Structures are given as C-alpha cells and as structure tokens.
Amino acid sequence: MKQLIETIVKPLVDYPEEVRVELDENANRIVYKLSVHAEDMGKVIGKQGRVAKAIRTIVYSAASSHHKKKTYVDILD
Amino acid sequence: MNQITQTGTTTEEAISAALAKLETTRDQVTINVLTEGKKGFLGFGSKLAEVQVTLNEAPPVVQEAETVSVETVETPTEETIEPLQEKVVLKNVESTLDEAVAETKAYITLIAKEMKIDDLTIHTEQNGKYVTLRLESKKAAVLIGKRGQTLNALQQLSQLVANKYANQFLMIQLDVENYRERRQESLEQLAERMADKAIRTGKKVEFEPMPSYERKVIHNALSRRLDIETVSIGTDPNRYLVIEPLK
Numbered sequence: 001m002k003q004l005i006e007t008i009v010k011p012l013v014d015y016p017e018e019v020r021v022e023l024d025e026n027a028n029r030i031v032y033k034l035s036v037h038a039e040d041m042g043k044v045i046g047k048q049g050r051v052a053k054a055i056r057t058i059v060y061s062a063a064s065s066h067h068k069k070k071t072y073v074d075i076l077d
Numbered sequence: 078m079n080q081i082t083q084t085g086t087t088t089e090e091a092i093s094a095a096l097a098k099l100e101t102t103r104d105q106v107t108i109n110v111l112t113e114g115k116k117g118f119l120g121f122g123s124k125l126a127e128v129q130v131t132l133n134e135a136p137p138v139v140q141e142a143e144t145v146s147v148e149t150v151e152t153p154t155e156e157t158i159e160p161l162q163e164k165v166v167l168k169n170v171e172s173t174l175d176e177a178v179a180e181t182k183a184y185i186t187l188i189a190k191e192m193k194i195d196d197l198t199i200h201t202e203q204n205g206k207y208v209t210l211r212l213e214s215k216k217a218a219v220l221i222g223k224r225g226q227t228l229n230a231l232q233q234l235s236q237l238v239a240n241k242y243a244n245q246f247l248m249i250q251l252d253v254e255n256y257r258e259r260r261q262e263s264l265e266q267l268a269e270r271m272a273d274k275a276i277r278t279g280k281k282v283e284f285e286p287m288p289s290y291e292r293k294v295i296h297n298a299l300s301r302r303l304d305i306e307t308v309s310i311g312t313d314p315n316r317y318l319v320i321e322p323l324k
Binding site for chain 1: 180184187188191192193219222226227229230231233234237238241312313314
C-alpha cells in the first residue's frame with residue numbers, strides 16, 4: 001500500500017525524492033501519512049482538494065480488497 | 078532518468094531504437110514490453126509496439142540526446158546522417174506527445190499493478206488534444222469502482238501526469254471495457270425517467286453530484302424536451318443537476 005501511494009504521488013511532484021509515506025496502525029484503523037516537499041503541497045492537494053480526493057479514492061479501493069481495517073490517507077504539512 | 082519508453086512497428090524495432098537512443102547495448106538494460114505490436118490488416122487494426130527500457134547503470138544521456146536530435150530536425154541539414162540515427166530523429170518529432178502518452182500508460186500500468194491487476198492492456202486513440210486510453214483487464218470492476226469513482230480518479234491523475242510531460246494541453250479519457258458508453262446510456266435513461274418524474278409531480282427533481290461530463294450527457298439528452306428546463310447548481314465537486322418542470 002505504501003508502494004501504491006508512492007507510485008501515484010511521485011510522478012505528480014517536482015521533488016519525487018522527498019515523497020515520504022509513514023504508516024500508523026492501531027487495532028481498528030490504518031493511517032498512511034504522506035509528506036512531500038513544501039512546494040509540492042499544492043500539487044498533491046489540487047484545486048478544491050481534487051487531487052487529494054483522487055488519491056484517496058484509488059487507495060481506498062485498493063485497500064478494501066487488501067484488508068478489512070478502515071484506511072485513511074493524511075497529507076502532512 | 079535512465080529510462081525511456083519507445084514505440085516501433087515491432088517490439089524488436091522499438092527495443093533497438095531505444096538502445097540507439099540510450100547509446101547502449103542490450104546487456105546493459107532491463108527491457109519491459111508494455112504493449113505488443115500488431116500488424117493489422119491492410120493498415121487497419123495495426124498497433125505500435127511499446128517497450129520501456131531502463132538503463133541498469135550508466136550516465137544519464139537521455140535528456141541530452143533528445144534535445145540535440147530535436148534541434149537537428151529544426152535545422153534542415155542536407156548532410157546525410159547514418160540511417161539508424163535518422164530513424165531516431167524522425168521518431169523524436171512527435172516524441173513529446175508520444176512520450177507523454179507513453180509515460181501516462183506506464184503510470185497507469187504501475188498503479189494497476191499495485192492494485193493487483195497484472196493483466197492490464199492499454200489501447201490508445203488520439204484525436205487532436207483528446208487522448209482516449211482503453212483499458213482491458215479481467216478485474217475491470219476494481220478499476221471502475223462505485224459509479225466510476227476509481228476510473229474518474231485515475232483519469233484525473235493520468236491527465237496531470239500527461240500534461241507534465243506534454244508541451245501542449247492534453248485531455249485524457251480513460252475507458253474500461255466500454256464503461257463510458259454504457260454509463261452514457263444509463264445516464265440518458267435516468268435523465269428521461271427523472272424528467273418524467275418532474276412533470277408528473279410538478280416539482281423540481283435533483284440529481285446527486287456528478288462530474289461535468291456526466292452532467293453534460295444529461296443536459297444534452299434533455300435539451301430537446303420543451304416541457305422541462307435543466308440547470309446545474311453548486312460548485313465542483315458537489316455540483317449537481319436539477320430538472321424544473323415548465324408550466
């Protein structure tokens with residue numbers, strides 16, 4: 001899953017080497033924390049959060065077939 | 078980047094062209110065939126082969142080689158270049174566009190792989206700035222998602238990637254197993270039903286939020302009906318369509 005998020009995000013940004021995905025998991029949910037270079041924030045969020053929404057849609061659909069736990073994607077600044 | 082995507086009439090040809098571009102030999106690269114070429118019949122149904130060639134470890138000459146060769150095209154030199162090089166140069170004329178499409182394809186293929194879809198094939202159709210990518214897989218349902226959600230998300234991201242590489246604006250449309258066509262039909266039926274409902278009840282009928290081109294399908298489908306009016310209300314991504322009966 002981490003790999004999926006990186007695959008989606010890296011080609012979209014100007015600093016692919018600064019894309020980081022961290023995992024925060026507890027008993028009933030999994031949170032993937034995505035951080036990118038400050039200048040790339042806008043690129044991964046997009047106008048009206050459009051890109052962020054698209055990323056989440058894909059991750060959630062992949063996640064639901066993976067494991068049963070509720071999955072979230074957070075973008076950290 | 079030590080990786081290029083190259084098209085050619087056959088896989089073999091694409092690979093050798095890619096090797097020429099990278100100025101390397103076969104034993105120093107990893108070759109990944111994206112699409113197998115098809116001969117077609119009398120020029121119909123023919124498809125270019127597409128390979129992705131990654132340099133295992135070598136200086137990044139790709140960018141340089143490309144800019145140089147594009148320049149060579151612009152200055153119409155009469156001097157004859159080696160036939161092999163000439164071929165590469167010719168391919169580079171349309172390369173930014175082809176490259177953008179190829180990168181987009183590679184992007185989609187990678188994402189699909191992460192979603193455990195390994196049997197994905199992509200056919201490209203291009204009409205001016207409109208590029209249609211037709212995807213095929215046994216697990217099409219995963220790619221489409223609920224009401225095309227996943228497909229629309231993927232389309233949006235692909236568009237971003239394509240325009241990152243292209244120097245001209247491109248509109249990317251993704252389609253899985255004719256989903257768009259089927260969706261259009263069901264939207265048209267829905268439109269008629271909702272319009273009838275508006276007339277029957279004499280009240281406004283609201284749709285759920287939809288992306289712009291789906292609203293457009295409904296507006297179009299109902300444009301010839303004189304007994305109702307269609308308007309879109311709200312702001313994206315929550316913009317929705319309303320049918321008002323006319324008295």
